Amino acid sequence: MYELKRRIDIAAGRLRPSLVLKNGKIVNVFSGEIIEGDIAIEGEKIVGIGNYEGVEEIDLGGKYVSPGFIDGHVHIESSMATPEQFARAIIPRGTTTIVADPHEIANVCGMEGIDYILESSKNIPLSVYVMLPSCVPATPFENAGAILKAEDLRRLINDERVLGLGELMDYPGVIKGEEDIIDKLIMAEGKTVDGHGPVIEGKDLNAYVVAGIKTEHECSTPEEMIDRLRLGMYILIREGSAARNLKTLIKAVNKENMRRCLFCADDKHPEDLLLKGHLDYNIRLAVEEGINPISAIQMATINAAECYGLKHLGAIAPGYDADIVILDDLKNFKVAKVFKRGKLVAQDNKALFSVTMGDYSKVTDTVNIKPVTEEDLRIKLESDTANVMRLLPHSLVTKRIIEKVSTEEGFFKYNKDRDILKLVVVERHKATGNIGLGLVENFHLKKGAIASTIAHDSHNLIVIGDNDQDILLAIEEVSKVGGGITIASNGKILKTLKLPIAGLMSTEPVENIKADLEEMLNIAYENLGVNREIEPFMTLAFLALPVIPDLKLTDMGLFDVKNFKFIELDATKDSI
Ligand SMILES: Nc1ncnc2[nH]cnc12
Numbered sequence: 001m002y003e004l005k006r007r008i009d010i011a012a013g014r015l016r017p018s019l020v021l022k023n024g025k026i027v028n029v030f031s032g033e034i035i036e037g038d039i040a041i042e043g044e045k046i047v048g049i050g051n052y053e054g055v056e057e058i059d060l061g062g063k064y065v066s067p068g069f070i071d072g073h074v075h076i077e078s079s080m081a082t083p084e085q086f087a088r089a090i091i092p093r094g095t096t097t098i099v100a101d102p103h104e105i106a107n108v109c110g111m112e113g114i115d116y117i118l119e120s121s122k123n124i125p126l127s128v129y130v131m132l133p134s135c136v137p138a139t140p141f142e143n144a145g146a147i148l149k150a151e152d153l154r155r156l157i158n159d160e161r162v163l164g165l166g167e168l169m170d171y172p173g174v175i176k177g178e179e180d181i182i183d184k185l186i187m188a189e190g191k192t193v194d195g196h197g198p199v200i201e202g203k204d205l206n207a208y209v210v211a212g213i214k215t216e217h218e219c220s221t222p223e224e225m226i227d228r229l230r231l232g233m234y235i236l237i238r239e240g241s242a243a244r245n246l247k248t249l250i251k252a253v254n255k256e257n258m259r260r261c262l263f264c265a266d267d268k269h270p271e272d273l274l275l276k277g278h279l280d281y282n283i284r285l286a287v288e289e290g291i292n293p294i295s296a297i298q299m300a301t302i303n304a305a306e307c308y309g310l311k312h313l314g315a316i317a318p319g320y321d322a323d324i325v326i327l328d329d330l331k332n333f334k335v336a337k338v339f340k341r342g343k344l345v346a347q348d349n350k351a352l353f354s355v356t357m358g359d360y361s362k363v364t365d366t367v368n369i370k371p372v373t374e375e376d377l378r379i380k381l382e383s384d385t386a387n388v389m390r391l392l393p394h395s396l397v398t399k400r401i402i403e404k405v406s407t408e409e410g411f412f413k414y415n416k417d418r419d420i421l422k423l424v425v426v427e428r429h430k431a432t433g434n435i436g437l438g439l440v441e442n443f444h445l446k447k448g449a450i451a452s453t454i455a456h457d458s459h460n461l462i463v464i465g466d467n468d469q470d471i472l473l474a475i476e477e478v479s480k481v482g483g484g485i486t487i488a489s490n491g492k493i494l495k496t497l498k499l500p501i502a503g504l505m506s507t508e509p510v511e512n513i514k515a516d517l518e519e520m521l522n523i524a525y526e527n528l529g530v531n532r533e534i535e536p537f538m539t540l541a542f543l544a545l546p547v548i549p550d551l552k553l554t555d556m557g558l559f560d561v562k563n564f565k566f567i568e569l570d571a572t573k574d575s576i
């Protein structure tokens with residue numbers, strides 16, 4: 001009561017605000033104007049726009065003022081950094097709020113993983129909201145470290161930082177009205193439900209929307225985007241490290257539909273966050289592609305706030321949180337200062353706050369595999385014609401190709417003159433001994449192997465190599481360090497990035513993770529001759545995700561995503 005009365009007195013000019021940002025060019029996300037004036041701030045709230053004198057004053061020197069940026073869909077784990085370190089990377093770029101989907105760590109650690117993300121993001125100057133993972137495991141065609149049902153999720157659905165259900169990847173299950181999915185949708189009634197249903201259309205799309213799914217971030221064509229806008233879905237335009245859809249989709253944004261469009265990163269690696277940026281990069285790219293700067297700012301602020309029901313965020317107006325970004329101009333969108341709830345938290349691309357690591361003791365030691373032998377890696381082929389996964393440059397998609405491969409006594413034989421590598425997925429949560437075996441073309445690796453415990457979304461242990469000795473050595477290394485990425489060559493480990501949190505995240509500062517990854521990328525390209533059109537670690541991470549076509553490999557075998565079924569490696573044994 002008192003606080004409200006005080007805010008009214010300050011707004012009315014009867015009392016001086018604690019802080020006034022003077023002389024700014026304020027982007028008004030409601031009227032679409034740029035209005036010159038001061039911003040009166042009291043505590044965590046904006047209380048007035050106009051001409052004010054404050055106890056403390058900061059002169060903005062006529063710079064532009066935007067609301068803090070809001071990422072509508074991001075997996076913190078994909079940055080390989082903890083939430084605290086992730087905040088250090090993105091706040092200097094102007095992001096003050098994220099809607100996170102912790103399905104990566106949930107696939108490894110179940111509810112403990114979600115608790116960790118909520119707990120470790122509580123005391124940082126970044127608002128971290130969470131969508132409860134709806135699909136753990138993503139599909140029935142893989143073994144994850146947990147299975148989450150509605151009754152598991154229910155204890156968190158009314159948490160004030162939980163905004164609803166995360167990406168509904170099991171779109172066939174939604175369309176069939178499967179009981180498990182219905183349970184989760186009813187549990188989330190009144191909250192937001194995120195989609196992941198790029199390939200559906202027509203009546204199936206109606207079924208998906210009427211089920212309560214209100215957003216889509218997996219569009220890769222303008223047609224998919226328009227189809228979904230027409231049915232009332234919000235469109236999240238994604239620019240991440242894995243998938244880069246902005247330049248394609250932005251063409252379909254116009255002044256009539258832009259208020260239903262927002263930005264997201266989905267999965268972004270540390271080097272991209274630190275070098276390219278976060279939503280400041282999306283905004284810059286959109287403006288370069290012809291979008292009006294004010295519209296681009298609306299997409300990064302008020303649109304996301306309205307999409308997720310965040311009524312106190314997304315605008316520079318009385319009563320809104322004082323989440324404020326000061327920009328040098330509306331062309332390069334260089335972020336000069338960032339305020340979070342009225343406090344200066346970043347300046348000239350530097351975080352002005354320190355972070356202490358939260359307790360992660362319940363989400364480590366997560367690699368639990370049955371020892372793998374050379375015998376386990378033998379690929380039986382009755383003919384020499386195989387179903388091979390052909391990698392496409394800068395894409396999560398693989399192409400199914402049928403190729404003649406070398407064999408010996410009925411088993412696959414490495415051929416140094418052919419670019420056909422062995423891909424192995426080892427179940428790593430319950431030591432079941434499950435192993436998926438596949439063949440990959442266009443990765444180009446020579447004399448070595450790369451292993452990783454990042455393998456969306458079940459995050460089993462995935463390895464690619466051109467000889468079994470290095471494959472076995474790499475498996476042993478990532479298992480020994482409790483999860484991570486390693487490069488083995490000629491019987492030696494060249495480098496390992498340790499990811500002790502769930503086998504997904506490092507405890508190191510984000511700058512160190514970036515430096516280690518850059519060194520490993522260099523080793524992959526220089527020492528092992530990996531295809532420079534492929535980002536090896538991100539590509540490897542998505543080769544196990546059976547919701548993106550054509551062929552993917554899980555611990556249960558080679559999966560034909562288009563026909564939604566397992567197939568044999570020997571192409572003569574499987575009808576297409
Ligand atoms: N992390 C992720 N999980 C599921 N689907 C995805 N598509 C892109 N990134 C993804």
Ligand SMILES: [Mn+2]
Nearest residue numbers: 075101167266
């Ligand atoms: Mn996602």
